[in-house]
Amino acid sequence: MTLTPETPDVTDEQLEQEGDIAADYLEELLDIADIDGDLALDVRAGRAYVSVEADDSGSLSRLSHPDTVQALQELTRLAVQNRTGRFSRLILDIGGSREQRQRELERLVDLAIERLDEGASQASLPPMSSYERKLVHDVASARGFVSESYGEGADRHTVISRA
Missing domain, CATH: 3.30.300.20 (K homology (KH) domain)
Known part of the structure; x- marks a missing residue:
């Protein structure tokens, strides 16, 4: 198997x-x-x-x-x-490390949204695990934004843009 x-x-x-x-x-x-x-x-x-x-x-x-x-x-x-x-x-x-990391990811998404508000067409986040990317997707969606993952392996990261 x-x-x-x-x-x-x-x-x-x-x-x-x-x-x-x-x-x-x-x-x-x-x-x-x-x-x-x-x-x-x-x-x-x-x-x-x-x-x-x-x-x-x-x-x-x-x-x-x-x-x-x-x-x-x-x-x-x-x-x-x-x-x-x-x-x-x-x-x-x-x-409680997961809750702490959730808050850090929320702050990263908020900083990405600030970059979008300042005129960027998209904002890339650093590479992270699939679980963390899922959390980022959930946070971005809840805030009314679109997110997609790009890259392979350890370089896979999330890009946030307007809906």
Whole structure:
């Protein structure tokens, strides 16, 4: 079986299995790093979501940086794929990092809209993951603008223009 993003939709039961595997992997990683954290699992919109939270937000501060979360998410996805043989679209949140990134993406869209208001015909955003591009598309649409993704691989980015 080839592991690609085009792998057919998986069932909620399979997504719950992904979440359980991811949680086991992350618990082990947190134990090795001697970091306290509680894990929460959720399944929504065809993805497994795993959140790591702590009463003391300082204990997760080293892990909640966006680049670190992205790297840990990729490692966790690989662990899940290794166990299930299926491509995983699992989303990892550490200490509210996804909410923080959502706000950053909203600010990027607002800055792009300002450039459009100043006369630009379109505004390009930096390359980002497919999940983040989806969030940008949603924000742009909610603000009445059109967005499209361009480029390949790590250079894939979003361009925003007027509707």
